[in-house]
Amino acid sequence: MIEFQHVSKIYKGGKVAVDDIHLSFEKGEFICFIGTSGSGKTTSMRMINRMTEPTKGKILIDGQDIQKMNAVELRRKIGYVIQSIGLMPHMTIRENITLVQKLLKIDQEKRNQTAEKMIDLVELPREMLDRYPSELSGGQQQRIGVVRALAADQDIILMDEPFGALDPITRDSLQDLVKDLQERLGKTIVFVTHDMDEALKLASRIAIMSEGKVVQFDTPENILKHPANQFVEELLGEDRLLQAKPDTTRVNEVMLNTAITITTEKSLQEALRLMREKRVDTLLVTDNQNILKGFVDIEAINKNRGLTSSVGDILQTDVFYVQESAFLRNTLQRILKRGLKYVPVVDINKKVVGIITRASLVDIVYDVVFGEEETLTDAVEAFNPDEIKEV
Ligand code: ADP
Ligand code: MG
Numbered sequence: 001m002i003e004f005q006h007v008s009k010i011y012k013g014g015k016v017a018v019d020d021i022h023l024s025f026e027k028g029e030f031i032c033f034i035g036t037s038g039s040g041k042t043t044s045m046r047m048i049n050r051m052t053e054p055t056k057g058k059i060l061i062d063g064q065d066i067q068k069m070n071a072v073e074l075r076r077k078i079g080y081v082i083q084s085i086g087l088m089p090h091m092t093i094r095e096n097i098t099l100v101q102k103l104l105k106i107d108q109e110k111r112n113q114t115a116e117k118m119i120d121l122v123e124l125p126r127e128m129l130d131r132y133p134s135e136l137s138g139g140q141q142q143r144i145g146v147v148r149a150l151a152a153d154q155d156i157i158l159m160d161e162p163f164g165a166l167d168p169i170t171r172d173s174l175q176d177l178v179k180d181l182q183e184r185l186g187k188t189i190v191f192v193t194h195d196m197d198e199a200l201k202l203a204s205r206i207a208i209m210s211e212g213k214v215v216q217f218d219t220p221e222n223i224l225k226h227p228a229n230q231f232v233e234e235l236l237g238e239d240r241l242l243q244a245k246p247d248t249t250r251v252n253e254v255m256l257n258t259a260i261t262i263t264t265e266k267s268l269q270e271a272l273r274l275m276r277e278k279r280v281d282t283l284l285v286t287d288n289q290n291i292l293k294g295f296v297d298i299e300a301i302n303k304n305r306g307l308t309s310s311v312g313d314i315l316q317t318d319v320f321y322v323q324e325s326a327f328l329r330n331t332l333q334r335i336l337k338r339g340l341k342y343v344p345v346v347d348i349n350k351k352v353v354g355i356i357t358r359a360s361l362v363d364i365v366y367d368v369v370f371g372e373e374e375t376l377t378d379a380v381e382a383f384n385p386d387e388i389k390e391v
Pocket of ligand 2: 041042043192
């Protein structure tokens with residue numbers, strides 16, 4: 001939908017602000033330009049609505065060269081939000097929200113409908129429509145600034161560090177608002193920021209800029225997993241790279257190799273002896289090829305002593321296990337939610353290769369896994385060792 005074809009901008013005096021960028025954005029994407037100050041973010045963004053003209057290259061919107069469009073018309077099709085909110089102090093909130101619509105000569109009734117829809121969207125009372133900006137808090141005013149950009153029904157919205165001046169709590173709630181509205185209304189947003197947390201939270205793809213060049217253009221996940229160079233690594237910072245790491249940790253990297261197993265034909269006497277020796281109250285049961293068959297616990301042995309002769313007769317087969325090659329991140333929550341004390345790890349043939357214990361999981365949760373703290377905390381809290389029956 002928006003395409004930069006080898007675009008450069010050289011300001012008078014020779015400053016190369018943007019150096020041969022070649023990018024394309026899909027409809028409905030949330031694109032963030034991020035980079036250090038002076039890296040060319042604002043210049044890149046402003047070329048999309050021709051507030052700045054490129055020196056070289058072409059920009060296409062829906063396949064059309066914007067150079068060949070009327071600049072004023074182009075600008076009316078593209079919303080623009082800047083850091084200073086830019087609400088008109090002498091106009092009511094209603095008039096502010098529908099300013100662009102008025103310029104587009106949309107009738108009063110339609111404009112009123114839009115104003116009401118927009119104020120509902122940002123969850124402010126409708127009475128507020130007839131107040132003036134100075135009667136609203138800074139955060140409320142910026143909310144109005146955001147919906148004003150959305151009200152005109154433009155498909156593309158440019159935002160240049162719109163929340164830079166806000167306190168962290170207001171900023172956080174406006175980020176949620178913008179992301180939510182963008183998804184619900186299907187807008188394409190191009191957003192400039194120098195705040196990596198903001199970019200990672202909002203963007204479908206991030207264009208990382210340095211000295212006029214795009215050094216990486218990818219999804220937040222891929223950027224975290226595969227930073228293109230040292231500059232990107234530094235921009236991300238060590239903490240974020242560490243946080244991203246568990247994505248690729250596999251079960252066999254954290255498991256213990258000390259699973260205590262017994263084979264099916266062994267007697268209950270032998271099982272008891274092994275439990276006492278290893279100080280455990282359950283044993284994994286395998287066949288002679290070390291393939292997992294189930295488990296026995298001390299209760300079952302006590303109940304059946306004297307009646308049966310072998311472990312195979314009383315084993316419980318509903319054992320939960322994980323594959324050694326599975327990503328830890330994908331299995332961790334399942335393991336914690338089930339409240340298991342330990343989980344056998346098997347290879348592709350279901351042979352027991354190790355074990356993950358609850359104790360080692362807790363270490364992993366605290367040491368490596370971030371970002372899903374709440375759900376993990378819930379899972380850990382839901383865990384009650386007294387209720388464990390399985391394994
Ligand atoms: P960013 O938004 O990433 O901070 P800009 O796109 O605003 O960067 O600026 C990129 C470079 O171009 C900077 O070195 C800046 O000083 C320079 N620049 C920006 N606007 C002009 C201008 N109108 N004339 C000359 N140089 C400019
Ligand atoms: Mg800028």
